[in-house]
Amino acid sequence: MELLLGLVLGVIGVIGILFLLLLSFTIYYDLSRSEIPSGFDSQLKLRVFHCSFIIVFALGKCLELLGVCRQVAFIRFVVSFRNPRVDPSLSAKDLHFDGVPVRVYQPKAPSAGLRKGFMFFHGGAGMIGSIASYQDVCCKIAKETDSVLVSVGYRLSPEHLPPAQYKDCLAATLHLIQNAASHGVDPSKIIVGGDSAGGNYAAVVAQKLVERSDLPKLRAQVLIYQTSQAMDFNLPSYQQNSSMPPLFQENVVYYVTKYIGKDPSLTGQLLKGSHVPDSMRLKYGKWVSPDNIPERFKGRGYKQVPLAPYEPEVYRQLPETLEADFSCLFADDSVIQKLPETLIVSCEYDVLRDDGLLYKKRLEDHGVKVSWFHVENGFHGVLNLFDAGLFTFPAAVELMDRIVDFVKNL
Template structure:
C-alpha cells in the first residue's frame, strides 16, 4: 500500500512539474511574442486566455508527435469540455437537414405570426468549433430576437477537405428555406450568418443562392469578422495586429494551409503574395487595394508592400485559395449586386479586419444596403467571450447586442 501511495505521489509530482514548465513557457512565449496595443482595454485578461491557448496547442502538438492523436483532435476535445446550457425559454432539437446535423433553437412561447429564421455557421478555421461550443451564441440570438436559430454542424477539415464545409452549410440552408413553415418560420425572413470561417461560409451561401429563382431570397446576412480574401496579407490590419493575441499574422496562413491540406512550407510565398498570377493582380487588385480602406484604419501605422513577383509553381499548388468559394471578395459584380442586406461586424485589433472593410465597400458600391458595427476594443474570436464570467469582455457584450438589434429590426 505504501509503495502504491509513493508511486501515486511521484506521478502527481511529475505532472505538477510538467504543468509548471508548460505554464512557464506559455507565459514566456506570450510576453516575448505578443504585442498588445496600448489602446486595448483588457490586456491582462487577454494574456491569460492566450496562455491557455498556447498550452493547449503545445500539448496537442506533443500528443500528435507521440502518435496519440492529432493536435486538432485534442483542441476539439478541450473545447468540448466547456459546459454551455440552453436557455430554459428555448427548446433545442438535434435534427438533420439534407443529411447535415443541425440544432434548432426555438422559443417555447407561441407566436401569432411566423418567426424569422437565422442559420448560423460557427467559426474555428473550418477545423474546430461545433454546434455545442456555440450553444451560448445561438441561444442568445434565438432568445433575444424571438427567432428560430439553426446552428449547422458542418463537416470539419482535415477529415473532410473543402468544399465540404460550405456545401454542408448550403445544403442545410436550402433545406431550411424549403421547410421553413414546418418550423414556424417565414421563408422570406431567413438570415444567414457566422463568425470568422463561419462568416466566410455565410458569404459563400449567400452568393450561391442569388441565382436560385426557385427559392425565396435571403432577408439578410450577418458577417462577423469574416476571412474573405487570400491575395494580400500585408494590408493595414496585418501590419498593425501581426502579434495581437490570440491569432498571429503567420497563423492566418498556417491555418489556411492546414484547412486546405496544403504544404506548410508554402507559407512564406503566400504571405509575400507570390502565388497570385499577373492576370489576377490586374483583375482583383482594384478590390483589394488599400485605397479602399478608410484612412482612420491606417493611423496606427501602415506601409504599402507590393506583392512579390509571381511564381507559377506556387500558384499551381494553391489555385483554389483565390477562387470565390474561399476568397468571396472576388465574386463577379453580377453576384455582388444581388446580395441581401448585410451587417458587418469588424474589430479594431483583428488580424483580418480589413477583409470585411473591403467587402463592405464592394457591396456598397453595388447598391447593397449595409449596416456596419466596428468594435473598438475587439479582437479576433471575441464573440466567444460575451458571457464567460470573469473572462467576459465588454466588447463581446456590445457586439452581441448589436447583432441582436440588427436581427430584431429586420
C-alpha cells in the same frame, strides 16, 4: 507500502515539474511572441485567456509528436467541454437537414405568426468549433430576436477538405428555405450569418443563392469578422495586429494551408503573395487595394508591401485560395449587386479587420444596403466571450447587442 507511497509521490512530482515547465513556456511564449497595442483595454485578462489557448495547443502538439492523437483532435476534445445549457425559454432539437447535422433553437412561447429564421455557421478556421461550443451564442440570438435559429454542424477539415464546409451550409440553408413553414419560419425572412470562417461560409451561401429565382430571396446576411480574401496578407490590419492574440498574422496563413490540406511549408510564399498570377493581380487588385481602407485605419502604422513576384509552382498548389468559393470578395459584379441587406462586423484589434472593410466597400459600391458595426476594443473571437464569467469582455456584450438589434429590426 512505503515503496508505493514513494512511487506515487514521485509521479506527482514529475507531473508537477512538467506542469511548471508548461506554464513557464506558456508565459514566455505569450510575453515574447504576442504584442497587445497600448490602446487595448483589459490587457491582463486577454493575456490570461491567450495563455489558456497556448496550453491547449502545446499539449495537443506534444500528443501528436508522441503519436497519441492529432493536435486538432485534442483541441476539438477540449473545446467540446464548453457546452452551455440551453436557455429554458427555448426548445432545442437535434435534426438533419439534407443529411447535415443541425440544432434548431425555437422560442417556446407561442407566436402570432411565422418567425424569422437564422442560419448560423460557427467559426473555427473550418477545422474546430461545433454546435455545442456555440450554444450560448445561438441561444442568445434566438431568444432576444424571437427567431428560429439553426446552428449548422458542417463537416470539418482536414478529414473533409473544402468545399465540403460551405456545401454543407448551403444544403442546410436550402432545406430550411424549402421547408420553412414546418419549422414555423417565414421563408421570406431567412438570414444567414456566422463568425470568422463561418462568416465566410455565410457570404458564399448568400452568393450561391442569388441566382436561384425559384426560391425566396434571403432577407439578410450577418458577417462577423469574416475572412474575404486570400490574396494580400499584408494589409494594414495584418501589420498592425500581426502579434495580437489570439490570432497572429502568421497563424492565418498557416491555418489556410492546413485547412485546404496543403504543405504548411507554403506559408511563407502565401504570406508574400507569390501564389497570385499577374492576371489575377490586375483583375482583383482594385478590390484588395489598401486605397479602399479608410485612412483612420492606417493611423497605428502601415507600410505598403507589394506582392512578391509570381511563382507558378506555388499557384499550382494553392489555386482554390483565389476562387470565389474561398475568397468571397472575388465574386462577379453580377452576383455582388444582388446580395441581400448586410450587417458587417469588424474589430479594431483583429488581423481580419480589413477583410471586412474591403467586403463592405465592394457591397456598397454595388448598391447593397450595409449596416456596419466596428468594435473599437474588439479582437478576433471576442463574440464567444459575451457571457464567460471572469473572461467576459464588454466589447463582446456590445457586439452581441448590436447583432440582436440588427436582426430584430429586419
